[in-house]
Amino acid sequence: MGCQMNRLDSELVISRLRAAGHEMTDDRKSADVVLFNTCSVRRHAEQKVYSRLGAEGQRKQHNRRLIVGVLGCMAQREGEQLLRNHPQVNIVCSPGQLARLAELIEHVAGTGGAVLALDPDRRARGGGAEEEADRDEFDALDLSRDPSQSPSVAQAFVRVARGCDKFCSYCIVPFVRGPEVSREPSRIVQEVLRLVEAGRTEVTLLGQTVNSYRWCDGGRTVGFAGLLEQVAAVGGLRRLRFVTSHPLDFGNDVLHAMRDLPNVCPYIHCPAQSGSDAVLRRMNRKYTRAQYDDLVDRARGTVPDVVLAGDFIVGFPGESEEDHAASADLIRRSGYKNSFIFKYSPRPGTAAARMRDDVPTEVKRWRNNDLLAVQAEVGLAHHRSYIGRTVEVLVEGPSPRAAKQPTPAPPGQTQMLGRTRGDHIVVFDGEPNLAGHYVDVRIADASALTLMGSINLDVS
Ligand code: SF4
Secondary structure, three states, rough: OOOOHHHHHHHHHHHHHHHHOOOOOOOOHHEEEEEEEOOOHHHHHHHHHHHHHHHHHHHHOOOOEEEEEEHHHHHHHHHHHHHHOOOOEEEEEOOOHHHHHHHHHHHHHHOOOOOEEEOOOOOOOOOHHHHHHHHHHHHHHHOOHHHHHHHOOEEEEEOEEOOOOOOOOOOOHHOOOOOEEEOOHHHHHOOOHHHHHHHOEEEEEEEEHHHHHHEEOOOEEEEHHHHHHHHHOOOOOOOOEEOOOHHHHHHHHHHHHHOOOEEEEEEOOOHHHHHHHHHHHHHHOOOOOHHHHHHHHHHHHHOOEEEEEEEEEEEEOOOOOOHHHHHHHHHHHOOOOOOEEEOOOOOOOOOOHHOOOOOOOHHHEEEEEEEEHHHHHHHHHHOOOOOOOOEEEEEEEEOOOOOOOOOOOOOOOOEEEEOOOOOOEEEEEHHHHHOOOOEEEEEEEEEEEEEEEEEEEEOO
């Protein structure tokens, strides 16, 4: 569940468990071990986990040997309480302890008991040797990666940093994922190299605030622009992406790297969260609306064909009609390809949870729908501007909606889905074996979220 960081953690855990002799099954009922990699960012995500834990509790009544594990952010947030309140749970394992999972499963299988593997409070620890040990512990999971195990034939995520030091007032991440720790550039480059050797051609660099990446070693400092330069130099890497960026750390050096390095994709996912200075202040986002507007202008002025995506929270404590209108205005001004829009829900332990959650549920719902409608209008205009153009598409596989296609695909073909360098979703008819290849697609139509076209026959 949750963000791309969790998707990567799940992939790495699966790879490690396979190496330890476990097998994956699609049929949960036949599993001996059920692991939930959880997210604490929204209440809804946690409620989903509790309901699934309830179902596993039922199964456990008939199969005492079943092992149930809760991994990730909820494990760190709730810790021992999870074991106390949910006796069906055997393993509680925080994000920084996932490299130990095979050993924890073995322990529980041998003893029939329960184990708790939580991250230490890294903010309370000193620097020097302790910091070094933290880096190595964090890196253990990534370094053990088997590149042949990544689920996509052409795409892979690579972590560049863990944790976050921004402390946005609504967010639980700095508490559950700990302080920001950047990985050594040479280890990142090595990992990308191994992925490219295993056939991956598109890599997405991941960090909670990826562009605040900073590695200091003696007198040498590598910032995010420098890291992009080092990774982009890996031969055979055709596309390099990164998510998620923080507006405050988006310097011109990163924009210049995006402009000058041909394999860095012109796509920026840069959450604004609100268009109002008053709300941004209460959110502790540390930038103003004018600074965000300036970033959009600098990006458009520097990176040709840059594509922007945003995130918004509606109904934050104290959000007025004027504040809401400012968010709608920001969506229009920024011309986002798409935005992720969420209704605010307080997360225990955060600064915002101590504010009065004073925007009524129905108002939150209305504002959510209103921003979605504004984004749909802006997204449609953005996507329609591609009609008539030919775009390079990395084919991901058959479209999940192929069966609902109004006109059936020609014999031997199906509706395929891929992405442009600007992260647009493109659907077109093609052969299923195109997955992992790059094709040129001429765009004939567009919706608010998708480009539709037909393939040019040259396949590279
Ligand atoms: S930048 Fe803010 S919203 Fe993003 S992970 Fe850090 S604290 Fe959370």
